[in-house]
Amino acid sequence: MSFTYKYPRPALAVDCVIFGFDHTQETPELQTLCIERNIAPFKGKWALPGGFVQMDETLDAAAARELKEETGIENVYIEQLYTFGAPDRDPRGRTVSVAYVALVNLEKHHLDAGTDAKSAAWFPINKLPALAFDHKLVVKTAIERLRGKVRYQPVGFELLPDEFTLSELQMLYETILERTFDKRNFRKKIDGYGLLIETGGMRRGKPNRAAKLYRFDSKRYKALEKHGFLFEL
Amino acid sequence: MSFTYKYPRPALAVDCVIFGFDHTQETPELQTLCIERNIAPFKGKWALPGGFVQMDETLDAAAARELKEETGIENVYIEQLYTFGAPDRDPRGRTVSVAYVALVNLEKHHLDAGTDAKSAAWFPINKLPALAFDHKLVVKTAIERLRGKVRYQPVGFELLPDEFTLSELQMLYETILERTFDKRNFRKKIDGYGLLIETGGMRRGKPNRAAKLYRFDSKRYKALEKHGFLFEL
DNA sequence: TCAAAAGTGTTCTTGATACACCCATGC
């Protein structure tokens, strides 16, 4: 089947930058999920999951579909990032790509879950391999967006397990923003928003005092948000 | 001339939301430039300036080109906003549109300057006519972006003449953010950044005390910006 | 001389920062 147009059209793709946060390591890291390409161009190179937009789906749907098809990940936070359209960004011909950012809880999305998961891997964002196309730029743009967004919207919680400790939350912010926070001041601030609920559970297992577990009160956040509330860190 | 593809592709367009600020009126207003369509679909309706992306130009270049072709405006601040891709947003067939926001100095861009200027008009953003396609949504998204951006980046100056008074600057911020500022606190804050230079000129003509004119020190801003400086209002 | 906007400082309140010790747990 083939199609004819009066004027040539760029191909239209979506690509996803997927961020995960590993708080279990010695030094916690923000990571991105990449796919090893098994077809040309850039065969054998790492790239962001993505693919072409179909004629009857929205861009959001295309991003969600590619995310699921290539990594098995679904039902996660995802938002449009930026559209990349340099004429030479794809050697096959003009391809414009609408990039998305997804935030996932690493624990829920260990690999081997996805269809093509054998060729997928998480990389720390400052130890990325060489990436196909202009994907290095896409990741860089996504990191900037994440850093900007995390400061005035509570998106960071998307990167944590449903239940988390205050130290984990602090580590997350410190990792993303590349700075440190004073423990007491951080807790005071977070406390002030009244957006965390003690679950009653405790995180134990390490040779130190057990830590209380919390979950994010997204209902309350949505209610506050409507009244012009500002989360700011 | 016609072109054949194996898979159908959406058409790719750019659209521009152009903001101007009229500070001469009784109640100052943020305005948007619209074009009256003289071809189907939506013939006779107002729409944002825009058109299809050519195969050899970047998205930024396409937006700048359409801006110039349809309104005569060039060399202004312009940035990518968001990409709209609902499958039914264009009755002619699947068309994805990369929207841009431009900020212009109204005084420099009175109409009749552009090629098709006879069919262009400025509308206050809260008295927009019915717009073609999903352009109402595009404008709404642009306003939100402007409101967010103006608070932590000095983009507002793009909307003013090169020389402006502090009252004009304050009116601009009050109009965009839909709030008022205390005159003394506002001036103190702006002063604190050291980003305004007195030009020596005065704005006179009204039956009240003449006002000093300033210009924005963009060199100094760029220098500060590199060292992690934050403009915040 | 009047109306209208320009210009200018101080006080108070609030939020941000700095800082150090005891507690519970697993080994």
Added chain:
DNA sequence: GCATGGGTGTATCAAGAACACTTTTGA
């Protein structure tokens, strides 16, 4: 019993908010 991270309060400082009068100009 010790090493490790969890948990807590106060004092200081800086920035934001509130607030009113004098000056200059054109008509």
